[in-house]
Amino acid sequence: MAPERLHLTPQAALARLVPHILEMESRAHHRIAIGFAGGPGTGKSTLAAELVTMLNAVKPGSAALVPMDGFHMKHAKIEAMGATDRKGAPHTFEGADFVNFLHHLKSATGPVSGPGYSRKIEDTVDDAFTVQPEVRVLVVEGNYLLLTEGPWAGVKLQLDYSVFIDVPRELVRARLLRRHGEEGLFTEERNRAHIERNDLPNYDLVSQSQDRADVVISMDVER
Template sequence: MPETLRLTPQEALARLVPHILEMESAAHGQRIAIGLAGGPGSGKSTLATELVAMINAVHPGSAALVPMDGFHMKHAKLEAMGQTDYKGAPHTFEGAAFVSFLHHLKRARTSVNGPGYSRKIEDTVDDAFTVGEEVRVLVVEGNYLLLTEGPWAGVKPELDYSVFIHVPRETVRARLMKRHGEEGLFTEERNRAHIERTDLPNYDLVDASKDRADVVIDLVTEH
């Protein structure tokens, strides 16, 4: 069982940054991948972004963010499959492509571009970020990094250290209502239905994978 720590986001960063810098030093120039997993609305994306910034503040240019969300299936493909109502579920991602991308990134010696996801258009964007050749720490962020089903089982072997971010289910529900409503693309009724049908079952699935992490952080937040 992984160690479970109850920490604020700032405390979590204060604990993770020195540990990752030690790992980077011990890797002797080889790339390391740090996984931040957690359900939708857990705050892992924000934490991952801050983690990259803090590592780069110590060693400029040494860390890069690698988001799993860029490997959503294209919206047009989901429409053709009749799966738009389940967008965000594990089977609506290009999981095998994500594993292949991670494997390549760990070993790449030149700059590599990767896809991102835009909430403004609810679709993926090609070449949304670049991992420069000088990068030594990949901060990989996503829901399904620790799953054992299908292609997702290939993610954990690529991670040198994995962190699971946990927040209460009701907190997630409230955050997702706010998030889905911010861009104004859908009605409140649609957003609520999507959360109950897709997001919360995904939260439950992901939460069941947390024992595979090296450490679980019970994130203490005000809302």
């Protein structure tokens, strides 16, 4: 079944998603997972975090953010693989661990902690967040939620509703250059090369998975 396709501002997207998810949660007899997929630099992380804030404003403690980025392989492992030039590509994540984590979260009755990713150190951080027992809505966000390759194929089975965020490629390039430069860890030349060699190919790969979403939102954004 083809996804619903909408052209919305971020604010309009949230205004549409919040009541839909609240209705889903009210009907569900179990924890539900909402997936936010999209390429790097599309703003999905920001939108997912804002959604969690809005859901918790209506029902305090009912929603939690679950980021895929915490399942990057440790940087030392990526170095040992000789894959630092492709860091961030699907094969540089612990995809199977991520699927198992989501499966566990869906049925967990106690607090569960998960890893995060810090751009300040370009590495993962253990126990970066904790999902409390009262959480009813897991807002899962990441590039590769809808891929069909390898362990990633198991992610969609854990999602009760999936949203794909689409932003024009040239805007993504500009955003990524700004993002990579913010921490000052690398030269602009290195950042430009990384974006062309790695980030934009990942964006192109992820774009091919959008038809697996329940809804595709083309973001009406200026920068």
